[in-house]
Amino acid sequence: MSDPIIQIQKVNKWFGDFQVLKEIDLEVKSKEKIVVCGPSGSGKSTLIRCINRLEEHQKGSIIIDGTEISEDTKNIEQVRAEVGMVFQQFNLFPHLSILDNCTLAPIWVKKMSKKDAEALATEHLEKVQIIDQAQKFPGQLSGGQQQRAAIARALCMEPKIMLFDEPTSALDPEMIKEVLDVMVNLAKQGMTMIVVTHEMGFAKEVADQMIFMDEGMIVEKATTKDFFANPKSDRTKLFLSQIL
Amino acid sequence: MNINNFNLSKPKHQKNRNITLIIGVLLFSLGILDFCLNNFQNKNITFFLPGLISFFTPLIFAVTGLYFVRIEFSGIKILDKLNKNINTSNFNATLSTCIILLIIFALPPLLNWFIFDANISGDTKEACTGGGACWVYIKVWFNRFMYGMYPNAEQWRINVTFIAVLAFMGVGFFVPSKLRNYLSFYYTILLPIISFILIYYIISGGSFGLVWVETGAWGGLSLTFMVSFFSLIFCFPLGMMLALGRRSNLPVVKYSSLSFIEFWRGVPLITVLFMSAVMFPMFLPEGTYIDKLIRVVVAITLFEAAYTAEVIRGGLQALPRGQYDAAKSLGMGYWRMHIFVILPQALKLVIPGIANTFLALIKDTPLIFVVGLLEVVGMLNLAKTNPKWLGFSMEGYVFAGIIFWIICFSMSKYSQKLELKYKTDR
Numbered sequence: 300m301s302d303p304i305i306q307i308q309k310v311n312k313w314f315g316d317f318q319v320l321k322e323i324d325l326e327v328k329s330k331e332k333i334v335v336c337g338p339s340g341s342g343k344s345t346l347i348r349c350i351n352r353l354e355e356h357q358k359g360s361i362i363i364d365g366t367e368i369s370e371d372t373k374n375i376e377q378v379r380a381e382v383g384m385v386f387q388q389f390n391l392f393p394h395l396s397i398l399d400n401c402t403l404a405p406i407w408v409k410k411m412s413k414k415d416a417e418a419l420a421t422e423h424l425e426k427v428q429i430i431d432q433a434q435k436f437p438g439q440l441s442g443g444q445q446q447r448a449a450i451a452r453a454l455c456m457e458p459k460i461m462l463f464d465e466p467t468s469a470l471d472p473e474m475i476k477e478v479l480d481v482m483v484n485l486a487k488q489g490m491t492m493i494v495v496t497h498e499m500g501f502a503k504e505v506a507d508q509m510i511f512m513d514e515g516m517i518v519e520k521a522t523t524k525d526f527f528a529n530p531k532s533d534r535t536k537l538f539l540s541q542i543l
Numbered sequence: 544m545n546i547n548n549f550n551l552s553k554p555k556h557q558k559n560r561n562i563t564l565i566i567g568v569l570l571f572s573l574g575i576l577d578f579c580l581n582n583f584q585n586k587n588i589t590f591f592l593p594g595l596i597s598f599f600t601p602l603i604f605a606v607t608g609l610y611f612v613r614i615e616f617s618g619i620k621i622l623d624k625l626n627k628n629i630n631t632s633n634f635n636a637t638l639s640t641c642i643i644l645l646i647i648f649a650l651p652p653l654l655n656w657f658i659f660d661a662n663i664s665g666d667t668k669e670a671c672t673g674g675g676a677c678w679v680y681i682k683v684w685f686n687r688f689m690y691g692m693y694p695n696a697e698q699w700r701i702n703v704t705f706i707a708v709l710a711f712m713g714v715g716f717f718v719p720s721k722l723r724n725y726l727s728f729y730y731t732i733l734l735p736i737i738s739f740i741l742i743y744y745i746i747s748g749g750s751f752g753l754v755w756v757e758t759g760a761w762g763g764l765s766l767t768f769m770v771s772f773f774s775l776i777f778c779f780p781l782g783m784m785l786a787l788g789r790r791s792n793l794p795v796v797k798y799s800s801l802s803f804i805e806f807w808r809g810v811p812l813i814t815v816l817f818m819s820a821v822m823f824p825m826f827l828p829e830g831t832y833i834d835k836l837i838r839v840v841v842a843i844t845l846f847e848a849a850y851t852a853e854v855i856r857g858g859l860q861a862l863p864r865g866q867y868d869a870a871k872s873l874g875m876g877y878w879r880m881h882i883f884v885i886l887p888q889a890l891k892l893v894i895p896g897i898a899n900t901f902l903a904l905i906k907d908t909p910l911i912f913v914v915g916l917l918e919v920v921g922m923l924n925l926a927k928t929n930p931k932w933l934g935f936s937m938e939g940y941v942f943a944g945i946i947f948w949i950i951c952f953s954m955s956k957y958s959q960k961l962e963l964k965y966k967t968d969r
Contacts (some may be wrong), residue, residue, distance in 0.1 A: 394888050
């Protein structure tokens with residue numbers, strides 16, 4: 300637990316006139332797990348999308364593993380290759396089989412040989428327990444299976460950091476567990492994770508730190524134990540009373 | 544549940560069913576018979592009725608007949624099928640009857656014109672004695688319609704070249720899967736070059752002991768194929784680039800693509816062709832000469848590329864943003880993202896639109912007559928003004944129509960096959 304792997308300093312972002320992120324400061328150490336929660340429209344998704352530059356921030360600095368995210372496209376691609384992301388809507392590539400979804404980036408971005416990439420993909424697909432679906436297309440899989448495939452696809456790039464943007468919000472209740480199980484396993488293996496989620500059970504089990512965001516600001520940041528036992532701000536208390 | 548319903552709607556008395564069935568069939572046949580007699584024998588069996596009613600009796604008889612025949616689950620397979628397809632309601636029955644009567648009305652004269660009264664033997668105008676089509680005309684001019692003014696003795700060169708190009712096109716089906724990735728490169732770059740060389744040395748000639756034949760003498764269907772072939776091959780990648788360019792973030796790329804597309808979409812093809820032939824040479828330095836045919840192919844390519852671009856852009860815009868996000872989050876840059884993730888999906892979506900544009904392109908090729916190139920329709924126009932063969936434009940246009948229909952229909956079928964092949968969602 301030495302240097303922070305993600306350093307976010309005084310980040311501001313506007314969509315037109317509307318300020319979505321206000322003076323965000325955040326440090327994440329290697330192997331730390333952070334859960335971000337808050338009402339919708341509070342900027343939590345935007346924050347993690349800024350970390351791999353799917354959104355641009357206008358002020359402040361974001362440094363990932365020693366690389367500052369800036370206009371420079373080379374930096375961005377380098378950072379993205381190190382930061383995996385899982386989306387609410389899975390966003391698997393529907394024209395490719397699950398296996399090809401997983402091997403595409405390793406082959407063409409990391410220049411891996413096809414054989415190595417397939418071995419790697421097989422390994423990760425086994426980890427998320429959908430190796431038997433490898434030859435199918437995303438459209439033939441259930442939501443939970445698709446999301447696990449998406450996690451495997453991100454892992455195939457062997458990222459140092461994983462971002463989860465509400466990974467279970469688009470799933471049927473009975474499929475949420477299979478995805479959360481995969482994420483818990485991943486956490487136990489020591490991945491650095493930032494998770495935007497409303498699954499408080501998962502947060503209690505896995506998170507080192509909790510962040511509560513509202514109206515573009517970090518309202519409360521505390522260790523998981525403190526966050527649930529004695530939240531400081533009233534806004535957090537209200538939110539927790541509604542969600543728990 | 545289903546089985547109960549089935550039993551309920553079944554007629555209770557088998558006897559009744561048969562009687563209504565017989566009445567229905569009789570009435571329907573009576574209607575048809577009345578119509579046929581009216582049309583072909585000039586006899587009106589309902590002459591005793593007032594004019595308007597008498598005119599509609601075939602329709603009334605046939606529709607009433609169909610009404611009687613409309614028995615649900617009659618147990619007769621053919622009847623059930625007919626009822627389900629052309630006889631679901633009174634309205635449907637009326638429409639079906641109208642269509643049947645129309646076919647009876649139109650088919651015999653058409654067949655007479657096409658086959659029974661037509662002439663095909665002989666090789667002069669005088670051989671056409673029947674009242675139908677004079678296929679002799681097509682037969683005599685067939686070579687011209689296929690090869691234009693290309694010298695008869697040299698026409699084997701066109702055949703050889705076409706067979707060779709077809710063979711090179713067919714190579715794609717036999718390559719080992721290892722080389723599959725290079726296929727698009729082969730089809731968009733190598734194949735046109737190979738074809739161009741073949742056409743240049745064999746059809747155009749001038750070396751290897753082959754007589755030189757100027758492009759002005761080329762024509763007929765073979766010219767249609769040549770122009771369409773090159774235009775199709777080139778307009779697709781160009782259109783793709785323009786579509787990407789129009790969505791680019793770089794202002795220079797964006798606005799040059801935009802103005803290119805809007806320019807070419809805004810002018811009629813016929814003016815473009817005319818300018819390519821008449822105005823373009825004026826801008827060339829003295830002494831340089833670009834062949835008319837090449838200029839025309841370039842003009843059509845640019846013109847159709849603008850349309851293709853807009854079709855492809857439609858596909859690009861139909862993709863959800865998440866696909867871009869996912870590709871970016873995996874570290875793919877602009878080109879890798881588009882080549883592996885965006886374009887394969889977008890192009891799949893726009894296969895119907897692309898097929899549409901391509902068909903339009905093929906059917907636009909006759910316009911090259913404005914620069915003096917006579918493909919199949921151009922040759923027809925020329926032939927019909929021949930003093931020895933005046934008065935056969937109908938046969939000519941029907942012939943051209945059939946040829947274009949065959950080409951376009953097979954392309955359309957092929958595009959449907961492609962759609963099915965790339966369908967991955969279920």
